[in-house]
Amino acid sequence: MAARSTTENHRIPNIPESMFYIPDFISHEEEATLLSALPSNRWIQLQHRRLQTHPSPLSKTNTLLEAPLPRWLVEPIISKFKSLGLFSDSPHQAPNHVLINEYKPLEGIMPHEDGAAYYPIVATVSLSSTLCLDIYEKAQGEDMAQASIGSSPKWRVLQEPRSLLVTTGAAYTNTLHGISEIETDENLGPDTVANWTLLGDSKAFADNGGKNTRSTRVSLTYRNVLKVSKAGARILGRPRG
Ligand SMILES: O=C(O)CCC(=O)C(=O)O
Numbered sequence: 001m002a003a004r005s006t007t008e009n010h011r012i013p014n015i016p017e018s019m020f021y022i023p024d025f026i027s028h029e030e031e032a033t034l035l036s037a038l039p040s041n042r043w044i045q046l047q048h049r050r051l052q053t054h055p056s057p058l059s060k061t062n063t064l065l066e067a068p069l070p071r072w073l074v075e076p077i078i079s080k081f082k083s084l085g086l087f088s089d090s091p092h093q094a095p096n097h098v099l100i101n102e103y104k105p106l107e108g109i110m111p112h113e114d115g116a117a118y119y120p121i122v123a124t125v126s127l128s129s130t131l132c133l134d135i136y137e138k139a140q141g142e143d144m145a146q147a148s149i150g151s152s153p154k155w156r157v158l159q160e161p162r163s164l165l166v167t168t169g170a171a172y173t174n175t176l177h178g179i180s181e182i183e184t185d186e187n188l189g190p191d192t193v194a195n196w197t198l199l200g201d202s203k204a205f206a207d208n209g210g211k212n213t214r215s216t217r218v219s220l221t222y223r224n225v226l227k228v229s230k231a232g233a234r235i236l237g238r239p240r241g
């Protein structure tokens, strides 16, 4: 299958299965269009980053009120996912939820897992700047807080602007991921970056002494929420079959 062999060529080696990294997944023009489509009134300021959620945040029981994703999040990205066969096994055969995070230099996200609200696949499109995603092994029975205290990441994945990172399978369920609150990612090279050979421009980091100076980075994380409520449709008098 063409789609499967495309993703196989982008499988990140030496990391729990499966993570895939595709550089230049979108064009410069598509990146600019996405950045200008981000609604400025939807940001929620968190302590160490800004976040927006489309179509809406999940309820306390991790239920999504059924609603379409905005058009600018669907095209061209979800069509590209379809041609790669991504999300084809998920219950809704396509993502139905997108979290958008914005990190300025010195901002990040604590090690965590994305958890059971979602089908175990997340597809992350990066915009504007490069940074390292740190991956931690999740010890059996260990809770997230313990894992994040004092342990260092087992793997690092460098995410360039316009790239796609897909995390699924055991990589989704048996690892934690986080972004450290630093200004510069250092010591980047073939032995320290799991996706080094898959990068679009590893030479840029090598030429810069193995360093990446961060600027503001935005990520779009596409997911499939398992529990979807049609209550909204019913209230509006539009029962769905
Ligand atoms: O920005 C990223 O690449 C990761 C975001 C993330 O882990 C999340 O929103 O759960």
Ligand SMILES: [Fe+2]
Residues within 6 Å of the ligand: 112, 113, 114, 177
């Ligand atoms: Fe996450």
